[in-house]
Amino acid sequence: MKHWEIGPTLQSLRKSRGWTQETLAHAVGITRITLGKVERGRLAGVSLGVILSLLDQFGMEITFIQPHSMPTLEDLARRNEGTTYSSTTGSD
Secondary structure (H helix, E strand, O other): OOHHHHHHHHHHHHHHOOOOHHHHHHHHOOOHHHHHHHHOOOOOOOOHHHHHHHHHOOOOOOOOOOOOOOOOHHHHHHHOOOOOOOOOOOOO
């Protein structure tokens, strides 16, 4: 899930369980206004702990991934093990 999908996903899950914003907010220890902001995708100022607590109410968690990680020098060296390179000087 992308970060901008967190709020709408939480809202959909909440509604599918028949919970009000007040019910979910109380369970997590935040205000209904804060939950409303989260559900609208306004995550600025909302702690990661709050997001994790909200997701936990639905048995969900966050997994961090690097979408386009660059290989390290060690990765490149491992890929090239056993490969020999020859240099040509052009002075035959």
